[in-house]
Amino acid sequence: MTDPHSRRHTQQAFDPDRRRLLFGATVLPLAAGAGLALAPRRASAALKTSARIVIAGSGLGGIATANRLSRELDGAKITIVDRKEMHNYQPGYTLVATGIWPVEKVVDRNADLHPSGIEWVREMVAEFDPDGNAVVTDSGRRIEYDFLVVATGLHLDYAQIEGMDVDAIGSNGLASVYPSHLAAQATWQAMDAFRAKGGEALMTLPATPLKCAGAPLKMTFMLVDRLREAGTRSASRVEFHSALGNVFSVERINQDVLERWEALDVPVTFNSKLVAIDIGARRASFTSPEGERTELGYDFIHVVPPMRAPDVVKNSPLPWQEGGFAAGGWLEVDKETLRHRRYPNVFGLGDINGTPRGKTAATVKKSAPIVTRNLVDVIAGKEPAERFDGYTSCPLLLREGSALLVEFDYEGRLTPSLPMIDPLQDSYFAWLMKYRLLKPAYIAVAKGRV
Amino acid sequence: MYDIWLALNILFELFLGYLPLVAAIVVAWLVLMAIAFGRGRPGWRRGLGPALMLALLVAIAAFLAIPSLTKSSLSEMGYWVDWANLIAIALGFGGVALALAWPLFATLRRRFR
Numbered sequence: 052m053t054d055p056h057s058r059r060h061t062q063q064a065f066d067p068d069r070r071r072l073l074f075g076a077t078v079l080p081l082a083a084g085a086g087l088a089l090a091p092r093r094a095s096a097a098l099k100t101s102a103r104i105v106i107a108g109s110g111l112g113g114i115a116t117a118n119r120l121s122r123e124l125d126g127a128k129i130t131i132v133d134r135k136e137m138h139n140y141q142p143g144y145t146l147v148a149t150g151i152w153p154v155e156k157v158v159d160r161n162a163d164l165h166p167s168g169i170e171w172v173r174e175m176v177a178e179f180d181p182d183g184n185a186v187v188t189d190s191g192r193r194i195e196y197d198f199l200v201v202a203t204g205l206h207l208d209y210a211q212i213e214g215m216d217v218d219a220i221g222s223n224g225l226a227s228v229y230p231s232h233l234a235a236q237a238t239w240q241a242m243d244a245f246r247a248k249g250g251e252a253l254m255t256l257p258a259t260p261l262k263c264a265g266a267p268l269k270m271t272f273m274l275v276d277r278l279r280e281a282g283t284r285s286a287s288r289v290e291f292h293s294a295l296g297n298v299f300s301v302e303r304i305n306q307d308v309l310e311r312w313e314a315l316d317v318p319v320t321f322n323s324k325l326v327a328i329d330i331g332a333r334r335a336s337f338t339s340p341e342g343e344r345t346e347l348g349y350d351f352i353h354v355v356p357p358m359r360a361p362d363v364v365k366n367s368p369l370p371w372q373e374g375g376f377a378a379g380g381w382l383e384v385d386k387e388t389l390r391h392r393r394y395p396n397v398f399g400l401g402d403i404n405g406t407p408r409g410k411t412a413a414t415v416k417k418s419a420p421i422v423t424r425n426l427v428d429v430i431a432g433k434e435p436a437e438r439f440d441g442y443t444s445c446p447l448l449l450r451e452g453s454a455l456l457v458e459f460d461y462e463g464r465l466t467p468s469l470p471m472i473d474p475l476q477d478s479y480f481a482w483l484m485k486y487r488l489l490k491p492a493y494i495a496v497a498k499g500r501v
Numbered sequence: 502m503y504d505i506w507l508a509l510n511i512l513f514e515l516f517l518g519y520l521p522l523v524a525a526i527v528v529a530w531l532v533l534m535a536i537a538f539g540r541g542r543p544g545w546r547r548g549l550g551p552a553l554m555l556a557l558l559v560a561i562a563a564f565l566a567i568p569s570l571t572k573s574s575l576s577e578m579g580y581w582v583d584w585a586n587l588i589a590i591a592l593g594f595g596g597v598a599l600a601l602a603w604p605l606f607a608t609l610r611r612r613f614r
Contacts, residue, residue, distance in 0.1 A: 151572060452573030468504055471582055479573050479583040486571055491514030492507060501507045 097125040102430050105186055105194055107176045108202035109133035111412055111497055112401035114164045115419035116200050116426075118499030121166040123427050129169040130196075132176050132188060136161055138497075139232050140490055142412050145266050145448060148228040148238040149273035151486070157232045164497045176203065179367035181394045198396045198426060201369065201382055205262060205402040205410070206361040213327035213336075215354060223330050224351040228266055238270075241351060242277060249283030250350030251290075253335055254317075255325045257357040258294035259379060262402045262410035265445035265457070267291075267355045268298060268308055274353070275315050276450035289317050292337055294324035300408055301463045304447075304455075307475050311449070325354065360403055369397065371405045381405030386461060388435040389422050395429070398422050407461045409443035412489075416496045417442040423499075442466060446485035449477055456481035526597065533604040541611040548606030555602045560595030567591065 104120060106113045109131050117131055138159040146152035165171060174188035185195045207229055209215045220227050221237025224245055228238050245252065254271045261267075271291055278284040291298065291312065298319060299305040312319060320337075323345070327336040336346045358379070360370060365380025369391065372383070382399040383392050386406040391397035400422045402410040418439050425435030441461025446454045457474045458466050465474050472480075495501045516523055537543040567590055568574050578584055 452568070452577040453579065473580060473582070476582075477577070477579040479568065479577045479579060480586045482573055482577065483571055483586065486573075488511050488515075491511045491518065494514050495507070495510035501503075501510050 097123055098427055098431055099125045100127050100430050102197045103128045103195065104130070104198045104200065104426075105196040106131045106200045106202060107133070107179075107186060108204055108401075108403075109135055109138070109161050109165070109171075110202060110204050110401060111493065112202035112415045112419055112422075113200070114138075114161070114497045115415060115499050116202065116400060116423055117169055118164075118166045118497070119419065119423040120426070121169060122499065123423060124430070127430075129166075130172055130194060131165065131169060132172045132174060132186060132194065133161075134173050134175050136173075138164060140493060142263065142489060142493065144228050144232065144235040145263075145269045145273070146485070147232065147235040148226070148242070148270065149277065149448070149451075150239045150243060151451065154232050154236040156490070157235070164494075166499070176363055179363065179369055181368055181391075181397055184396070196396075198398075198430065199394075200398050200400060200422065200426070201364065201403055202400040203361050203364055203403050205358050206365075207356045208259075208359050209354075209356045211357045212325055212354065214330065215328050215356075216330060219330050224333055224349060225328075225330055225354065226270075226351065227354040227356070228270055229262075229356060238353070242274060245351035246274075246277045246281040246283055248350075249278060249281075249285075249287035251288050251348060252351040252353075253347060253349045254289065254291045254353045255335075255355050256291070256293040256295065256298060257355055258324060259357040259359060260381070260410060261355070261358055263445070264299060264408075264410070265447050267353065269448040270353050271312070271317060272315075272447075272449050273451070274351075275317060280451075289315075291317055291319045292323040292325060293319060293321050296321050301457070301459050301465070303465060303475070304457055304459075307455075308447075328352070328354065364403060369394070376405030379405070386441065387438040388425050389418060389439055390425060390429070390435055398426055407441060408459070408463070409441050409461070411443045411445065412493055412496070413442065413444040413458070416492070416501065419496065419499070440466075444468075446481050446489065448482070448485065452482055453477045453479060454481040454485050456484060526601070530600055530604070533601060533608070537604040537608045537611070543604070543607035544610030544612060545603070545607045547610040548603055548608075552599055552602035552606045555606075556595040556599035559598035560591045563594035564588065564591035 104127055106117055113131060117129055120129055138161045140157040140159065143152055143157040147154050147157055172188060174190050176186045177189040178187040185193050187193050209217055217230050219225050220234045221240045224241055226238040226241040228235050252274060254267060256267045275289055278287050297305045298308055322340050323337040325335060326338050334346055334348050335352055336344055338344050360380035364370060364382060369382055370380040371377040382403045382405050384390060384399040384404050385392055389398055389400065391399065400418060401415050421437040421439045424437045428435050444458040446456050448454050455474060456472055456478060458468060460466050467474055564587060567587060
C-alpha cells in the first residue's frame with residue numbers, strides 16, 4: 052500500500068522543471084517586490100511643472116527634500132547649493148564622543164545620498180535675496196528660483212565664549228561634541244584621559260535653542276558611567292552648569308533627569324552661563340543673570356556653545372523681525388506649515404527654523420515630508436494642506452547599554468510612536484535603537500523614503 | 502502603518518549594510534536547496550526535528566549573546582518591551598538557522614529510490 056505523502060513526494064521528485072518553476076515563481080517575485088517597494092521611484096501622480104527650486108543646504112533636511120521633490124515633481128529644476136562633499140551622521144556624534152562608535156560610522160558621502168537629475172552647486176549661499184527670488188553664492192553666482200527651501204542648519208557660536216578654541220578640543224581636558232566628527236573623536240580622547248585619573252568635571256548648557264538638546268545630558272550621563280567603569284567615580288566630581296532654570300525644556304523629562312542626577316551625585320547649578328575659558332590654565336568663568344562672575348578650575352570640561360542662525364540667514368530679510376526667535380536670527384516660518392510667514396514661496400526645514408523645540412534628525416524625519424507636500428501644493432496653486440505638530444525625539448543615553456526613548460511635540464507633550472513604549476523607563480530597546488537602528492532610519496529619511 | 506514602513510526601511514538599510522553576509526547566506530541556502538532537490542527524495546519530515554533543534558540552540562545563543570554584542574547586557578532589560586524585542590531578534594536568528602539547517606538535514610536524511 053502506498054502512503055499518499057510518499058506518492059506526492061515521488062511525483063514531485065520526478066518533475067524537476069515544475070519544481071524549479073514553482074520555486075522561482077515563489078521566491079523571485081518576493082525578492083523583486085521587496086526591492087522595488089523600497090527602491091526610489093517617481094510618484095505615479097507626479098506633478099508636471101517647470102518650477103525652479105533651490106534648496107540651500109545639503110544636510111539631512113536638504114537632501115531628504117531633494118529626494119522627495121525629485122519624485123513628486125516632473126520637469127522641475129531642482130538645485131542644491133552646498134559645498135560639503137562629506138555627509139556626517141550627527142546623531143552619532145555622542146556615540147563617538149563617548150567611545151561607543153568608531154568615528155568612521157558617522158562619515159558618509161553626500162554624493163551617495165543625492166537624487167539623480169538634480170543640479171548640485173558646490174558653493175555656499177552667501178546672500179539670500181527673497182525679494183528678487185534669488186540666492187547669491189560665495190563665488191558671486193546669482194541663482195534665481197521660483198521656490199526656495201532653506202535648510203542651512205545653524206551656527207555654533209563658540210565666539211561668544213571668550214578664549215574658546217575649537218581646534219584645542221581634545222587637549223587640556225577640553226571637550227565639545229558638536230562641531231564635527233573629528234571634534235567628537237577628540238572629545239572621547241579627552242574623556243578617556245580624564246577617566247583614567249578622575250578629578251573635577253564641568254558640564255555646560257547655554258541659554259539658546261540647541262540642536263540635539265539631549266546631547267549635553269547624554270554626555271553627562273556617559274561621563275559618569277565611564278568614570279564608574281574606570282573605578283575613578285569616587286575620586287571625581289561632575290558638576291552641571293545650566294544657563295537656564297532647567298536642563299531640558301520638557302518638564303517631565305527635566306524632572307526625571309534631575310532626579311537621576313541627584314542619585315548619581317551630579318549637582319546642578321542653574322542660571323550659570325559659561326562666558327570664558329582659559330584652556331591652558333583649565334579655568335572656566337560663569338556668570339549669573341545678575342552679572343555675578345564665578346571662576347572655576349577643572350580637569351575636564353564639556354563646552355556646549357550658544358547656537359544661532361548662520362550669518363547668511365541672520366543678515367537677510369528672512370529671520371523673525373521680533374519675538375523670541377529674532378535675536379538668534381532664526382527663520383520666520385509658520386510652525387505648522389513650515390512656510391515662510393512673509394515670503395510664501397519660501398519654506399524652512401530643520402535646525403534653521405524659528406519654531407519651538409525640535410532641532411534633531413527626528414524633527415527632519417517628520418517634517419521633510421510635510422515641507423515637500425506643502426511645497427508641491429503651493430506649486431500646484433493650492434494652500435499647504437499638511438500640518439507639523441513639532442514632533443521630535445531623543446534617545447537619551449543613560450549609560451552604556453541603556454537609554455530612554457523620549458518623543459515629544461511643540462507643546463512638550465510626550466508622544467511615543469508606539470503606545471507600549473514608556474519614555475521614562477531605562478531601556479535596552481531604546482539603547483539598541485540608538486546603537487544600531489537609527490542610522491539606517493536616518494539614511495532612509497535622507498533617501499526620501501520615510 | 503507608518504511605523505511598519507519605517508521598520509521595513511530600517512531592515513532594508515541594514516540589509517544593504519550587511520549585503521555580503523546576506524548574499525552569502527542566500528547563496529548557501531540556494532545551494533542547500535539545490536542539493537536537497539538534486540538527487541533522491543529529501544527527507545523533509547525527518548529533517549525537520551533536528552533542524553528545529555539546531556534553530557532553537559541558535560535562538561538561545563542569540564538571546565544570550567545579542568545584548569553583549571550590542572554593548573549592553575541582560576541586566577539592562579528594563580521592561581517587557583526590551584524582552585519582546587530581544588526574543589523577536591533571537592527568533593529571527595533562529596529562523597535563519599532553520600532555513601539553512603532544514604534542507605541540510607533533509608539532504609542528510611534523504612531516501613534514494
